[in-house]
Amino acid sequence: MIWNKEFECMSEKKLKALQLERLKQTVQRAYEKVPYYRKKFDEVGLKPEDIKTLDDIKNIPFTSKADLREVYPFGMFASSLSEIVEIHMSSGTTGKPVVAGYTRNDIDIWAEVMARCLTMAGATKDDIVQNCYGYGLFTGGFGVHYGAHKIGAMVVPASAGNTRRQIEIMRDFGTTILTCTPSYALYMAEVAQEMGIEPTTLKLKAGCFGAEMWTEQMRKEIEKRFNLNALNIYGLTEIIGPGVAHECIEKKGLHVFEDHFYVEVIDPDTGDSLPDGKRGELVLTTLTREGMPMLRFRTKDITSLIREKCSCGRTFARIERIRGRTDDMIKVRGVMIFPYQIERTILEVQGVEPHYQIIITRPQHLDEIEVMVEMSKETFSDEVKHVENLRKKLEKRIEETIGIRVKVTLVEPKSLPRSEGKAKRVIDKRSLID
Known part of the structure; x- marks a missing residue:
């Protein structure tokens, strides 16, 4: 089932002509309406009229998160x-958050591309979509919501958390489409069994899972636990x-919706374009967005392009599963965190030393973070209740900072490994490579 065959199945010739037309319009709009882009264009001597072919996109300077934070x-x-x-906003991981603005037309485009996504999962107007992505300044919850409305499906805006209630809703409402992070899906399956509800007896037929890296093995486990199609x-x-x-x-x-997003893969070190099938950094350009056009945005996500014909009938290029990032960002439960x-x-808390390790595990299919922190000599010799209070204080402070609950383990002074080179601060024990 295809939501919009006119565009999703268009010929390569028509697609390229449409992309070029929209790229020229986007570049012109960005140059005229966004002083930051005009400045970047002027610095390299580029004018909107210089974009005559799709290949000319390579002359446009890259946009980074730092650029967005600067303005x-x-x-x-x-x-x-x-x-x-x-x-909407991304989390402020290394300073200012990224703010995204949407016009009415942008919301309509968002609803359109999400309708395509949900349709790929088999959703129709007769389905019940339980949306367990977070609602608020993050984009996850609202994107699914708009897409479900577009196709006429019933949407249950469950948001994240309150897992037992989520299971009850699935059972009582007869939810057929689930949207959430893959790790949360597995966690819900375990909770359902604890409640005496066999997940395979639910009416779920498919799920749209994302916001974090996940493996093919995790897909198979989700499909086995729920008897659904995990996409x-x-x-x-x-x-x-x-x-x-x-x-x-x-x-x-x-499948990348190429009528709205122009996709490239580059060498993250040189910025040079890479051929199809070669793994590198994903770069995206918006072709229709009004409120905040993005020109050659460096996502830092590692993937490759696939252009072979797909038997589903869609002609859009595909990207392989995201394999990692070019920086040291950690993505946990869909939230971006930096050490x-x-x-x-x-460092803001008295009684500990600036020596720590962050250990990320997935013991029950849900990401967990343990932060091991060295105590000061004075704290180490203090009363047990004072040490426990310090541990709880650190847990609370870190959760307030990153938005995720962590486990803090206070260890004795000089017990964590030292390094003369770059310190090994993060130990990620999750299996991210298939």
């Missing part, structure tokens, strides 16, 4: 604030949110 909050908007009807969804706040790409039933890569955030919090 926080509204400096990347190409529309007046009176035309912006919705705001991969991809997106990011800077581009539009979820809905940039999605797997079809063939599960051989995620720097935790380090900064540790």
Whole structure:
């Protein structure tokens, strides 16, 4: 089943002509309406009229998260604030958060691409979509919500958390489509069994899972536990949110909606374009977004392009499953975290030393973080109740900083490994490579 055959199955010739037309319009709008882009273009001597072919996109400077933070909050908007009807934000991982603005037309585009995603999962107007992505400033919950409305499905805005209640809703409402992180899906399966509910007896037929890296093994486990079709969804706040790409039933890569997003893969070190099939950094350009056009945004996600014909009938290029990132960012339960955030919090608390390790595990299919921190000599020799109070204080402070509950383990002074080179701060014990 295909939501929009006119575009999703269009010929390569028509697609390229449409992309070029929309690219020229987007570049012109960005140059005229966004001073930051005009400055970047002028610095390299580039004018909108210089974009004559799709290949000319390589002459456009890259955009990075740092660029967006530099003009926080509204400096990347190409529309007046009176035309912006919705705001979303990424987490402020290394300083200022990234703010994304949407016009009414942008919301319509978001609903369209998400309708395509949900349709790839088999959703129709007769389905019940239980949306367990978080609602709020993050984009996950709202993207699914708009897409479900577009196709006419019933949406249950469950958001994240309150797992037992989620299971009850699935059982009582007869939920057929589940949307959440893959690790949370597995956790819900375990909770269901604890409640005496066999997950395979639920009416779920498919799930759109994303916001974190996950393996083929995890897919198989989710499908086994729930007896559903587990499909991969991809997106990011800077581009539009979820809905940039999605797997079809063939599960051989995620179709990028190329009529709205121009996709490239580059060498992360040189910035040079890489051929199809070669793994590198994903770069995306919006082709239709009004409120905040993005030109050659470096996602830092590692993938490759697949252009072979897909038997599902869609002609859009695909990207392989995201294999990692080019920086040291940690993605846990769909939230982006940097070790720097935790380090900064540790240094603000008296009674501990600036020596720590972050250990990430997935013991019950849900990501968990343990932060091991060395106590000062004075704390180590203190009363047990004082040590326990310090541990709880650190846990609370770190959770307030990163938005995720962690386990803090206080260890004796000089017990953590030292290094003369780069310190090994993060130990990720999750299996991320298939």
